[in-house]
Amino acid sequence: MRTDLAVVGAGPAGLAAALAACARGVRVTLVDAAAQPGGQYYRQPAAGLGAARPEALHHRWRTWKRLRDGLAAHAVHVLTDHHVWSAERTPDGFTVHALLGPEQDQPVEVRARAVLLATGGYEKVLPFPGWTLPGVVTAGGAQAMLKGGLAVPGRRAVVAGTGPLLLPVATGLAAAGVEVAALVESAGPGRLARHGRALAGKLPEGAGYAARLLRHRVPVLTRHTVVRAHGDDRLTGVTVASLDAEGRVRPGTERHLDCDALAVGHGMLPHTDLAESLGCRLDGLTVAIDPEQRTDVPGVWAAGEATGVGGADLALAEGHIAGCSAAAHLRGTAPGPAPAALKARAKLRRSAAALDSAYAPPAHWPEQITDDTVVCRCEEVTAGAVREALDLGAGDERTVKLLTRAGMGWCQGRMCGTAVAGLAGCPPAPGKRPFARPVPLGVLARQHPQEGPS
Amino acid sequence: MNPLELAGARPGPAFTVTFDGRPVEALPGQTVAAALWAAGVTSWRSTRSQGRPRGVFCGIGVCFDCLVTVNGLPNRRACLVPVRPGDVIATQDGTGQEEACHAD
Ligand SMILES: Cc1cc2nc3c(=O)[nH]c(=O)nc-3n(C[C@H](O)[C@H](O)[C@H](O)COP(=O)(O)OP(=O)(O)OC[C@H]3O[C@@H](n4cnc5c(N)ncnc54)[C@H](O)[C@@H]3O)c2cc1C
Ligand code: FES
Numbered sequence: 158m159r160t161d162l163a164v165v166g167a168g169p170a171g172l173a174a175a176l177a178a179c180a181r182g183v184r185v186t187l188v189d190a191a192a193q194p195g196g197q198y199y200r201q202p203a204a205g206l207g208a209a210r211p212e213a214l215h216h217r218w219r220t221w222k223r224l225r226d227g228l229a230a231h232a233v234h235v236l237t238d239h240h241v242w243s244a245e246r247t248p249d250g251f252t253v254h255a256l257l258g259p260e261q262d263q264p265v266e267v268r269a270r271a272v273l274l275a276t277g278g279y280e281k282v283l284p285f286p287g288w289t290l291p292g293v294v295t296a297g298g299a300q301a302m303l304k305g306g307l308a309v310p311g312r313r314a315v316v317a318g319t320g321p322l323l324l325p326v327a328t329g330l331a332a333a334g335v336e337v338a339a340l341v342e343s344a345g346p347g348r349l350a351r352h353g354r355a356l357a358g359k360l361p362e363g364a365g366y367a368a369r370l371l372r373h374r375v376p377v378l379t380r381h382t383v384v385r386a387h388g389d390d391r392l393t394g395v396t397v398a399s400l401d402a403e404g405r406v407r408p409g410t411e412r413h414l415d416c417d418a419l420a421v422g423h424g425m426l427p428h429t430d431l432a433e434s435l436g437c438r439l440d441g442l443t444v445a446i447d448p449e450q451r452t453d454v455p456g457v458w459a460a461g462e463a464t465g466v467g468g469a470d471l472a473l474a475e476g477h478i479a480g481c482s483a484a485a486h487l488r489g490t491a492p493g494p495a496p497a498a499l500k501a502r503a504k505l506r507r508s509a510a511a512l513d514s515a516y517a518p519p520a521h522w523p524e525q526i527t528d529d530t531v532v533c534r535c536e537e538v539t540a541g542a543v544r545e546a547l548d549l550g551a552g553d554e555r556t557v558k559l560l561t562r563a564g565m566g567w568c569q570g571r572m573c574g575t576a577v578a579g580l581a582g583c584p585p586a587p588g589k590r591p592f593a594r595p596v597p598l599g600v601l602a603r604q605h606p607q608e609g610p611s
Numbered sequence: 612m613n614p615l616e617l618a619g620a621r622p623g624p625a626f627t628v629t630f631d632g633r634p635v636e637a638l639p640g641q642t643v644a645a646a647l648w649a650a651g652v653t654s655w656r657s658t659r660s661q662g663r664p665r666g667v668f669c670g671i672g673v674c675f676d677c678l679v680t681v682n683g684l685p686n687r688r689a690c691l692v693p694v695r696p697g698d699v700i701a702t703q704d705g706t707g708q709e710e711a712c713h714a715d
Contacts, residue, residue: 190672192693197671202618203693205640210619259692279673291654291666298670302690306645307614310653310667334612390664391653534668534676537660567675572668 160186160234161487163253163269165241165431168196169469170461170476171275172224177480178273179231183487186267187233188255190240194228195221196277197297198469200304214304214329220473239265242594244272244431251435251456254604256594264600271456271483272435274444275476276428276593278462282318283423283522284540284576286530287386287395296326296422309335311418315395317341317383318422320516321468324366326420331373338414340370341397343404344516345380382519384411386419395419404519423518425466426575430593432459439587448499449492450479458483467509474502523579532580533573535566543580554578554586567595626696630655637694644670644677644689647700655679655689659705679703 164175167189175187187194193201199221202208212218228235239255250270257263280295282288294302294310296318302308313336316327327340370377378397384406385396399410429437432444437452437459439445443466444459446452452459460479461472477498485492519525526532528541538561546560554570554577557563563577564570569590570577578585615622623639630652637646644667647655654664656678668676670690677689682699685707694700 202620203640203642205623205693206615206618206638207621207623207640208618209621210617213617213619279669279671289663289665291664294667295669295674298667298690301670302645302648302667303614306640306642306648307618307620308641308645308648309614310648332612333614333617534665534674537658537663567678568673572674 158186158265158267160184160267160269162186162271162273162483163188163251163267164273164275164480165189165244165253166196166275166277166461166463167191167194167235167237168275168277168461168472169198169224170277170463170472170479171196171273172228173473173476174273174275174458174460174480174483175233176224176227176231177477178484178487179233181481181484181488183484185233186236186269188236188239188241188253188267190238190258192237194225194235194237197301198472199224200301202307203305206307208307213332216325217469236265236267240594241431242592242596243434246435246454256596256600261594262597262600264603271458271487273458273460273479273483274432274452274463275459275461275472275479276431276463277472278425278427278466279571280322280422281424281426281575282421282572283518283579284526284530284532284573285383285385286527287388287392288421289531289534290386290388290392291390292388292392292417293386293419293421296320296322296420299418299420300326300329303329303333309333309418310420311392311416312336313338313416314418314420315339315341315383315397315414315416316420317395317397319343319518320422320424321512322422322425324370326422327375328366328369328373330420331369331375335418337373337375338416339397340375340377341381341383342377342379342516343382343400343519345400345402382406382525383419383421384525387413392417392419400519403521405521406525424513424516425462426571427463427466428593429463429587430590432457432463433587433589434591434593442585442587449482450475451482465506465509466513467505468512471502471505471509474498474505478502523576523582526576526580532576533561533563533566533570535568535572536562536564538563538573540580543577547581551581553581553583557581628694628696628698628700630700631702635700637696637698641694642690643679643681643687643692643694643698643700646694647689654702655700656703657705662704678707680707
């Protein structure tokens with residue numbers, strides 16, 4: 158299939174980008190792995206569930222309706238259930254390689270003159286003893302299972318970690334009938350207040366959550382952390398403790414909370430595999446972009462959480478700017494992102510930066526990880542094994558990986574990378590994964606028949 | 612209140628699948644993971660080296676903790692695969708067969 162602009166990712170950023178570019182006369186193909194557009198923020202219940210009131214699971218439903226109706230009104234070609242595993246430059250543009258889901262064995266190619274990456278991110282979870290027990294899920298995962306599958310992980314849940322995502326997760330679970338035993342946030346109440354000015358735009362939303370937490374009688378423990386999850390074959394409870402000003406657990410403050418579910422998260426990490434395979438420069442862990450949301454590879458734009466974590470509103474503004482810019486370049490007209498979008502982006506980036514520093518995991522989190530705690534969930538590598546490798550002289554994630562296999566399993570280090578870097582005392586490094594998804598050998602063989610399967 | 616009531620869900624007729632040989636009710640549109648959660652099941656894999664139980668972790672197809680055997684095919688991500696009438700779902704012990712290429 159041929160198109161002008163291939164947008165990968167149909168979350169807020171990709172939807173805004175596709176609509177902006179299409180409205181400016183560009184042929185757009187929007188590709189997403191999920192069964193329906195929406196991304197993480199606007200994840201929709203599966204059609205078969207016949208949800209008459211999906212808005213009960215959502216915030217800002219009006220914005221979603223605008224996006225959804227826009228998609229219906231515009232000629233955007235939407236390809237759902239398409240898992241993109243790689244994107245490459247070709248002499249006349251780009252080829253986006255996808256696998257048709259859920260089996261992910263049928264290859265599909267989209268050829269485009271330009272590519273816009275709006276792949277969003279996934280959750281960062283820092284390990285603690287017991288975090289591999291069934292019943293312990295990521296906060297976003299609990300949210301995704303609720304919004305998409307109308308399913309909840311248990312009857313009594315603790316929501317823990319740090320970050321703005323914990324609020325909708327706690328209130329969402331409570332609204333769905335789960336008893337939320339506590340919201341455990343490691344940031345102290347003072348930190349948010351200190352960032353008040355930059356957060357001004359976000360505060361009404363925060364106040365709304367406070368009211369909902371109160372209505373559902375969810376106790377909020379700030380400057381607290383989960384030190385251990387208990388259970389034999391599944392979660393039965395957690396130990397929480399209070400943190401001192403330095404971020405260390407205050408001895409003697411531990412207490413037990415019964416629960417059969419723990420939704421835990423410590424922030425977001427960007428999906429950058431496709432950008433990396435196209436040769437785009439990264440800035441730390443995120444895709445580097447210019448003011449028009451262009452990457453340093455001509456013809457490749459990026460927007461949303463892939464370029465820096467900042468929430469759905471920022472993703473919308475960035476997507477719009479990227480879509481306008483891509484359309485202008487493809488049509489050879491002057492780039493014209495609206496000044497209003499540029500202003501909104503600047504403001505939202507400031508509040509994102511403030512949120513980011515207000516919500517930080519406890520400074521000494523690696524100390525919490527006991528030697529027998531599994532760090533790499535796929536290869537079952539413990540913190541003790543990682544520390545041994547460090548003692549042997551491994552100084553970074555890559556060497557630890559070679560010595561211990563941490564990061565070599567199915568998830569390709571997406572779940573353990575931050576923890577291994579933290580134990581090693583170095584900043585997390587980009588994944589450098591050749592493929593964004595596992596690829597069946599048969600598909601690879603067809604791709605490069607002269608080389609044969611590797 | 613439960614999530615189906617909250618969203619005003621009127622799903623099509625429920626159907627039966629099996630999990631490790633016992634019948635489980637599922638709804639059209641659910642993933643294998645959602646159907647198992649609704650039935651109170653939270654683990655359906657035992658790890659390769661320590662035989663520890665696992666189920667959903669990330670919920671969005673990234674972590675591969677939820678791998679399960681469906682109709683004899685191992686390594687299916689339960690959080691992505693839609694459940695279908697008559698599915699035979701089984702706890703996956705260890706790896707199942709390696710069928711995908713890894714980029715080590
Ligand atoms: C599990 C989860 C749940 C979240 N829930 C909430 C919430 O309830 N409230 C909130 O405020 N924030 C939530 N967030 C934060 C969320 O990331 C942002 O607020 C917002 O959705 C970001 O928009 P985006 O467009 O940048 O990316 P996303 O919304 O993440 O959209 C990215 C899209 O790209 C697709 N994609 C990625 N890689 C590929 C590929 N290789 N091939 C094909 N498609 C691909 C994904 O399927 C997804 O639909 C959640 C995050 C996660 C990880
Ligand atoms: S729960 Fe992570 S891949 Fe399914």
